[in-house]
Amino acid sequence: MRQVRENKEQLSKLRDEVTRTLYGVAELTEGYRDAQLSPELSTVLEDLKNHLESIHDKCRKASQHTSWFKSWWKRDKIDREIKRLNELKKDCYEQFALFSAARIEGKADRLLDTTTRIENHAAEIMSTTSRTEMGTVGIADTTSRIEQTTDLLRVRALKNALEEWLEYPPNMKKRQDDTQELQHKGTGSWFLDSDQFKIWNERPGFLWIRGDSGTGKTVLRDKKAQYVKIMLQSIILQLSAQSQNLYSALERQYNSCKGQNLPTYENLLSILDELLDDFSHTYIVLDALDECNEPDRLVKFIGYLRHRTQTLHLLFTSQPRQVFTNSEVFRKSPLVVLTPKITHSDIGRFIDSELHQSQLSHLTHRMRIEEIVAKVLQKSNGMFRLAALLLIELRNAFNPDLDAILANLPDDLFGVYSRFLERIHPTAVFYVSAVLRWVTFSPEPVTMIRLEDALAFDFTNPLEFVYDPTRRDESADRVCKMLEGMIAVNNEYDNSERRQSRIVRLAHASVEDYLVSEKFSKEYMAYDLRNGPSHKFLAQTCLGYILYFADNSLTSETRLDYPLSKYAANHWYYHLHRNDDPALLSSLVLRLLEDGSSQYAALTEFMPPLLGSKAAHPLHLCCRLGYAEAVRFLLQRGASPNMRDKYLTVLQDASLNGHTNTVRILLDSGANVDAVALEHACIHWHSDIIRMLLQKAPISTLAAWVPNTLVRASETGPIEVVRVLLDSWTALNASQEVSFVNPVLAASKGGRTAILRLLVEKGFDVNTVDDTYGSALQAASSNGHIDNIRLLIEKGAQVNAVGGQFGTALQAASCCGNVEAVCVLLEQDADVNAGGGEAGSALQAASNWGTTETVRLLLNNGADVNAACGKFGCALQAAAHQGDPQTIQLLLQYGAKVNAVGGKYGTALQAAAYNGHIECVRILLENGAEVNAAGTLYGNALQAASCYGHVDTVRLLLDHGADVNATGGKYGTALQAASVRCKAASSYGRMATVRLLLENGADVNARGGQFGTALQAAEFYGHAAISQLLLENGATCCH
Structure with missing residues (x-):
């Protein structure tokens, strides 16, 4: 892409050279009309020859930067672009041949004999040069299209890299699309029409929507999305994609660690702050806060966002959990409570819409829709969720008596779920329990294909489950259908597999509440969804799955035949660690960890690379996992406590991952302590491990x-x-x-x-x-x-010690604009006029970097308003550079000299003009600032304002008598300064400034400064449009 940009710059220069060639041809034609042999005509011909040879060379170079695209862009598309570029290049070559022939025909010794012919050639030269210019425009446009495409591809590649780095946080765009698909037309309109929503939509601030479970808020069943840091990563990715500087803040963090370390929570907050500064208004919706696994951290995060309410519109929804209702941030937020009265009409629309589905047509044949809606609405008691479950019951019922059906149905969600489980046949209880355990306790989304694999076991031996791929059938799908209303199966993107999959989840937050309730545990003891037994079941399943490969070979061709393999390899210890009695499974684990065995090879094959080595010894794996019992066993079997792989020792690995017991076992077994182990323990500040390591170091x-x-x-x-x-x-x-x-x-x-x-x-x-x-x-x-x-x-x-970049503590406090800090230091006799540091004084520091309140406090405590020191010479110039009109007015009220000379810009007026602070310029002029006062770097205020194309400031200075032809400074005149191609100035601003100066009498050929004349300045920076404008206004070419 750097070559594309260079190519574009070359073509821009090429077009400028073609323009100069046109001027040369015009002069040549004028000479031929005179038909006089003269040295000047020969000189023009020679200049023309040089220009044309330069065009030839640049066309050749412009065509060289094409072949490298082929390796990565779409082949058919780039081939078409390259063909077009080559055609344009060939045309340029042909035109150059014509130019060369014309030059040869126009040699001095044959000019008189060939005047007519040369005149014809001159006309042809004029025509073909024009076509050449159009050709270069075509090349530039083509290159611009390629550059735009490469920029788009770069952004896509960067987005993919950042998502991979952040471990693919949930795709909220897809989630939002799915939620919108589920919304029934007309529901929620009362909220969008409410005054509370309109105020929140128009003015930054918070809005809390609170309702009990099932009242119509959406639900978040992705466990990965239930952590604050993951949520923050998702928000940052979404905002980065909309920022003017696409992904730049996140990319800097990525580059700072070369993508090797995840950003910390504090890093993410800093990036969020930077992104929020990019937008005048930011809208964020946080849904289902009650499903967050870190409620205290979530409350702190929302509290953190309070200081951003000048631009942030934050809406959040939740159930009325105590952690929220006790929070001051939540209590002070405007509140919308979803009561049965509010949701009544929305639930009615939902029921009416569902009744028009074909599956419920048998009901609508027997009675009026209005009657069904009314009765279900009354039974649902303001809960969308209960209404939906009642409709499921009605759909499955054979009794035509609606009143009888509804009378027998429960009045709450838990009662409906119990009714669903009542229908489960005893022979299916084990498999229903297995499915509920998987969807409840798996840390990753459960796909249907993995669930089918997880049930393909011989479960008859309670101590060892035996995997049997021939048992794969549709049992999982059948169980999910039995549990309709409690289990939902949706097509979603599976991050772990990078593809669309059928994801099995609990259908609603209330289902999980029910499954952990006392009501469920008492009524359905056979399901036993307690934590310990459930994790034991999943650990046994994972271990049995990997042990299958002890007697069955695994190849690259058969790897994809085992859908549960990656999950089992990565999560067997996760479940084992949460089992009530891991020792019960020790025999299975020891078999799994046999070094050199086929099952251990399969385990490392399915795991992500263990610090770069699939052949890592089991001791490394156990130290990384923190599996202390296995570490002790392996050391007793002769493994070395100082074992290392390609990168780390086992002690360094355990220290890095914060496994205190594992580190203690390794040290007791003679592991050597080095600085690397200590440094790894400090990455996450594991204090107990650091203490143990220091004692042995x-x-x-x-x-x-x-x-x-x-x-x-x-x-x-x-x-x-x-x-x-x-x-x-x-x-x-x-x-x-x-x-x-x-x-x-x-x-x-x-x-x-x-x-x-x-x-x-x-x-x-x-x-x-x-x-x-x-x-x-x-x-x-x-x-x-x-x-x-x-x-x-x-x-x-x-308190008055001098040194460092700030000079004194008072200057340091003044820089940050902290009034309380300044007060404390002044109370402790800080010298308000002490010098030193970049600013020179506390008053200058506050005037440039601080706040008006800090400036007033210093002035009221005796600060010398006209002290000459520091980078900006005086406080008034510092304030003019910073651009705060209030501070400038305050300093002037306290006697600041408006025409004080010194510092970086020379005067306060030049400082304000250079930075385009037009209000500050106006205040200074109204208070007697000398508009033509000579300065340092930029000569005068008009030249300073012209340099960066601040056209409104230039106009204001001219209206107050600025000398448009005053000389001095870096560029000599204001017109030269405006003609310079400064990166910080817009093209429009430069052109408008040059035009304004010319209209006000600027001498277009005035000499002086760095470039000599304005035209030379413009040509030096390749600004063809300004060059043309200057030439049209009488500028003289000086080559």
Whole structure:
């Protein structure tokens, strides 16, 4: 794609050269009309020759960047594009041949004899040059189309890479489409017409829709989608696809770790903040909050979003769970409660629509639809779910007496589910129980084909299930039909298989509530859906499945014949670990983990690559899983505690995954501790593992690793880890093996008050310095950590210490605009006019980076409004650069000199003009700013505004008497500045500015500055349109 862009740039230059050739041909024709032999005519011919040879060369180069597309773009499409490019290239070659012939015919010694012929050639040259220009336009357009297509393909490839990196979060677009398909026409219109919805739709804020189970909210039965982090990943992917900078924030995070590590929750929040800043309004709907497996974290996340309500419209639905009703965020949110009165009409529409289905036609033949609707509506008591289940019962009933049917039906959801199970034949109970266990306890969506495989067992031996592929039949499908109303089977995209599949799920959240209820456990003990027995059943199934390959070969050809294989290989330990008594299955596990066996080979074949090695020893696998009992057994059988594969030792593997018992067993068996194991334990701050490793690590490892890790932990780690590291620090100090570091600054920067207090109590110096923040007090002040500021001052931090990028703590606090931090420092006698740092003073820092409130506070405490220092020379210039009219007015009220000279821009007016802050420019002019004051880099305000095409600012300056031909600065004149092709300026802005300056008398041929004239500036940057405009206004060519 870089070559495509280069190609496009070459073609743009080629078109400009063709334009210059046209000017040369026009001049040549004028010379022929005079029919006089002159040196000037020969010079024109020679220039023309050079231009045409340049066109020839560029056409050749433009055609070279085509063959590389073939390897990855659609072959038929690119072949057509390449054919067209080659045709255009050939035409350019032919035109050049004509040009060359004309030049040869026009040699000086034969000009008089061939004047008429040359004039004819000149006319032909004019015509063919025009066609050549059209040809280059065609090449540019073709290249542009290719570039657009490559950009589209790049975005698609990036999207796929990011989705794979984030492990394919649920596809909400598909979910939304499915939900819309289920919606019945007219339902929910009362909500869309309500004042609450209209207010939420128009103004940013929250809206909570609350209703009991079955009242008409949608449900979320994908277990993967029931975690806050997964939800956040899905939201970010959706917003990234709509951002102006497609996927850029997410791509940066991806590139920072080269796609090797998943983003942390904090990383995702940061990306979300950046994305929300991209939109003036963002609408997010969070559905079925009560099904989230992390309710406390979810409440915190919604609370986190409160600070974004200036642009965010957030709607969420849930049942009235206590964790929500107790939350202040939820209590303060506008509330819509789904009561039977509200949902009455919607349920009526739903029933009426369902009754027109052919499966219920036998009822409508016997009685009026209105009567059925009324009676089912009354029985359903405001619950969509109950109405739907009642219709299922009516569809299956043979009794024509509707009243008798409804009288015998339960009045609640649990009662209906019990009625469904009553009809199950005793011989089917075992298989019904198996299906319910799979759909309830599987951490992944269950496909019908896997479920059929999971039931293809000989279950007669309760200690060992024997897999038998010949037993595969339609048992799973039959059970799902028996459980209609409790089980739903839908065609969905299966992320694990990357294809559409029939997914089996519980039909509604109320089904899961029923299955874990006391009512179910008492009435249907034979199903036994308790956690322990259910996970034992699934673990036995997975182990029995893989052990099948002990006596049956597995090949690449037969691999696809075993649908449950990947699940069994990846989840056998998941279920075993959750079993009440894993020892019951130990004999099966030991058989599975026989190194070199065909069943172990099958296990590693179906698992994802274990750190790059399918031939990993069972000890590596067990250390990675945290299967402590098996690790102990394998070590007793002679496995080495220092075993390593291509990348890691078993200790490093266990430390990385946070398996405390496994690490303890390895250390007791003689595993060697190194810095890598320690570093891996710190990735997720496993404090107990870090403590164990430090106790066993040699002193040389501690000396190299502890100091820097203590600094890192003080900023981002938990206090328990800091305590552990401090114990080792003390031991190192005693042995005089420690290098100097001071974690106080890191804790101050991170806002870790408890850790900071602990460090100070341990004797660390609060006045430590570094090159970035200068001091711990500056670090705390720049991040607005008030408690840290107070603690540091209390413990003796020097409030006026100078150093670092901020200069002083007061400047640091002023930069972040934290009024409370500034107040605390001023109360502690911070010098309001102390110099140093990039800003030079606290007032300049607040004027450029802070807030108007901070500026006012500093001025009221004696800040010198005209202090000459820092990057911008004075506070007024800093405020003009930042572009806050209120701050500028405040500074002027306090006596700021409007024409003070110095700093980066020279004057405040130039700073505001350069950045296009038109309101600031207007305020400065109204307060006496000298419009023609000479500056530094850009000469004057008019040149500064012209450079970036700020046409409205240029117009305002001209209206106030700016000298359009004033000279000085980098570009010499405003017209030259406007003619420069600055990346930050729009093409429209540059053209409009040049035209405005010319209309106001700008000297088109004025000389000076970096490029000499405006035309030379425009030509240097290849801006043909501006060049043409300048030529039309009398610019003289200077070659």
